Amino acid sequence: MSNASLTSLANDLRHACQRVSRRVRFEATAELPPHQVSALWNLQHKTLTPGELAEAERVSAPSMTKTVNCLVEKGLVARADHPDDGRCKVLTLTPAGETVLREVGQVRNDWMAGLLQGLSKEERAVLRQATDLLNQVLEN
Amino acid sequence: MSNASLTSLANDLRHACQRVSRRVRFEATAELPPHQVSALWNLQHKTLTPGELAEAERVSAPSMTKTVNCLVEKGLVARADHPDDGRCKVLTLTPAGETVLREVGQVRNDWMAGLLQGLSKEERAVLRQATDLLNQVLEN
DNA sequence: TATTGTTATACTCTATAACTATA
DNA sequence: TATAGTTATAGAGTATAACAATA
Numbered sequence: 001m002s003n004a005s006l007t008s009l010a011n012d013l014r015h016a017c018q019r020v021s022r023r024v025r026f027e028a029t030a031e032l033p034p035h036q037v038s039a040l041w042n043l044q045h046k047t048l049t050p051g052e053l054a055e056a057e058r059v060s061a062p063s064m065t066k067t068v069n070c071l072v073e074k075g076l077v078a079r080a081d082h083p084d085d086g087r088c089k090v091l092t093l094t095p096a097g098e099t100v101l102r103e104v105g106q107v108r109n110d111w112m113a114g115l116l117q118g119l120s121k122e123e124r125a126v127l128r129q130a131t132d133l134l135n136q137v138l139e140n
Numbered sequence: 141m142s143n144a145s146l147t148s149l150a151n152d153l154r155h156a157c158q159r160v161s162r163r164v165r166f167e168a169t170a171e172l173p174p175h176q177v178s179a180l181w182n183l184q185h186k187t188l189t190p191g192e193l194a195e196a197e198r199v200s201a202p203s204m205t206k207t208v209n210c211l212v213e214k215g216l217v218a219r220a221d222h223p224d225d226g227r228c229k230v231l232t233l234t235p236a237g238e239t240v241l242r243e244v245g246q247v248r249n250d251w252m253a254g255l256l257q258g259l260s261k262e263e264r265a266v267l268r269q270a271t272d273l274l275n276q277v278l279e280n
Numbered sequence: 281t282a283t284t285g286t287t288a289t290a291c292t293c294t295a296t297a298a299c300t301a302t303a
Numbered sequence: 304t305a306t307a308g309t310t311a312t313a314g315a316g317t318a319t320a321a322c323a324a325t326a
């Protein structure tokens with residue numbers, strides 16, 4: 001593949017991903033602000049300290065304190081003392097948090113499924129392959 | 141294709157697009173805040189009124205007034221009176237605005253091209269097909 | 281009277297700096 | 304002395320309500 005067509009693939013694919021992302025955000029509106037959903041997302045299947053969560057979200061520590069406060073008040077996240085290091089806290093998703101996250105995902109995925117509704121079996125197979133490729137390169 | 145695998149494709153593809161989108165935003169940092177870039181983007185190849193731009197960005201009219209003020213001060217957007225309707229303004233990209241937009245796109249696309257660097261010819265062809273499919277369904 | 285855009289005001293999310301507690 | 308987290312304060316971005324100008 002030529003350099004020119006790599007460039008144009010990169011441009012077009014980036015735009016397509018951003019369009020999907022943008023429309024998911026706008027059309028599959030959640031009951032929670034995006035940054036709170038995003039924070040919850042990071043706590044799926046694992047516990048993190050506030051510092052780790054701030055780093056994952058590329059946000060300052062004080063910002064994350066506020067976000068976490070809000071999520072704790074809503075009962076979506078539990079904040080406990082760290083067993084070994086008294087300076088740290090440990091954040092985990094509560095059952096309510098898991099439920100909210102599941103519901104938000106559901107709305108977004110329903111929207112996405114609607115988008116793909118009219119495609120043929122072959123076209124969906126192409127998208128499946130592409131999805132796997134994207135996830136593969138995103139690991140790096 | 142079964143309903144179950146459509147659902148799982150929708151979920152995985154949505155996540156992949158959002159991951160790309162997020163990493164583009166985080167790693168290909170622009171000199172302009174995202175909402176300003178997004179506003180400029182809408183003015184490519186066309187002129188819009190502030191109201192139209194607000195609607196396109198799903199943002200309130202006063203918010204868009206502030207954003208536009210900022211872009212006008214930076215010399216990236218020109219705001220002129222509407223020729224026919226005295227209530228409206230007309231927004232256009234200035235040459236400086238076009239330059240900024242081109243530069244932002246360049247950085248993001250370079251990042252994206254880097255992501256795709258290691259893929260084979262066949263894998264890239266799959267992504268090209270998938271990109272076209274995505275753009276096709278996004279038209280609706 | 282309805283519409284377009286702006287101004288006034290308030291709320292949320294963000295950041296940097298200062299502070300507290302622990303290592 | 305360094306690190307994790309919080310509190311204090313300020314700066315963007317957003318929204319709703321009120322206003323001015325035009326249709």
